[in-house]
Amino acid sequence: MRQWPPVASEDSTINSLVERASEGDRRSVARLLTLVERGGVSAEIIAEATHPLAGKSHVIGITGAPGAGKSTLTASLARDLAESDHTPAVLAVDPSSPLTGGAILGDRVRMEEATEAGAFIRSMATRGHAGGLALAVPGMVRVFDAFGFNPVIIETVGVGQVEVDVASAADTVVVVVTSGWGDAVQANKAGLLEIADLFVVNKADRPGANDARRDLELMIDLSQVTGQAVRRPEIVMTTATEGKGLNELKEAVSEHHQFLIQEDQMSLRRSKRWKAEVRSRLEYLLSEFSKESIDNLEENQESSPSSVANDLAKNLLKKDELG
Ligand SMILES: Nc1nc2c(ncn2[C@@H]2O[C@H](COP(=O)(O)OP(=O)(O)O)[C@@H](O)[C@H]2O)c(=O)[nH]1
Ligand SMILES: [Mg+2]
Structure with missing residues (x-):
């Protein structure tokens, strides 16, 4: 399970990359792109760092x-x-x-x-x-x-x-x-x-x-x-x-x-893009959650699939930490 918010150890490398990228260093930009492309925790830290600078x-x-x-x-x-x-x-x-x-x-x-x-x-x-x-x-x-x-x-x-x-x-x-x-x-x-x-x-x-x-x-x-x-x-x-x-x-x-x-159409486009990204991330989190939940299921087929799925969904809605 991944930690949210991300652990601090990754922060410092990314911070210095962000700093150098802000000064126009293209190699740092390239490294940030690679990290984002790979996904995972680093990508999330970079998203946090770059969101306020973008737009x-x-x-x-x-x-x-x-x-x-x-x-x-x-x-x-x-x-x-x-x-x-x-x-x-x-x-x-x-x-x-x-x-x-x-x-x-x-x-x-x-x-x-x-x-x-x-x-x-x-x-x-x-x-x-x-x-x-x-x-x-x-x-x-x-x-x-x-x-x-x-x-x-x-x-x-x-x-x-x-x-x-x-x-x-x-x-x-x-x-x-x-x-x-x-x-x-x-x-x-x-x-x-x-x-x-x-x-x-x-x-x-x-x-x-x-x-x-x-x-x-x-x-x-x-x-x-x-x-x-x-x-x-x-x-x-x-x-x-x-x-x-x-x-x-x-x-x-x-x-x-x-x-x-x-x-005044620009803000509409931006909000459409923003929502699309929220949606992609949400779908990703949900699919990770369901993969993990299903892997952890005991092979007990007495309950109906839909009741198990309902229970899992209820369980998810109660979670306050994301994996
Ligand atoms: N005749 C002709 N060939 C073109 C033109 N634009 C691109 N090509 C050729 O079409 C092929 C595919 O081009 P490419 O830019 O890689 O297409 P993409 O797959 O859409 O990115 C290449 O061999 C280009 O040189 C054009 O305006 N006229
Ligand atoms: Mg092409």
């Missing part, structure tokens, strides 16, 4: 199908921002990210150029993370936010509920599709249409890009009729490999940011 950064989620060009766009965007006096951070949650291997040379070079320009790029493999992703990503974003990185860009592949959730918790959600009707339909199926604040039709150098745009317009029209969306998502055409459309993308992202601020 200033614009968080941008970039999502879409594998191969759509998210990493290429993200790297170019990060480089561009870094070269124009921003301090962007990238969290690439992508098994095929250039930083986690499997990338062709051009992609790796692009990431390196962005780093050289001053962007902080961090990659996490999704393997072995599953539910942990929902815990680790918000914590890592908070580390970036707390130490002055702005904007913080999260790249996630738009398949799988956790990945989509992680991206949708951003202030500005960018959904990347490529040419072809299929892509828009897939994006729709994956629930990406609902979460998009703006769309990128990438690979505009390929045939069918304009059709993809038209398909998207149609789908947006339909979704506007049923009408939840507060603001019609803009569509930007890009050729990420050539840097075409990058300025338009930057502008659209910044306009959406302005919209959030002017329309």
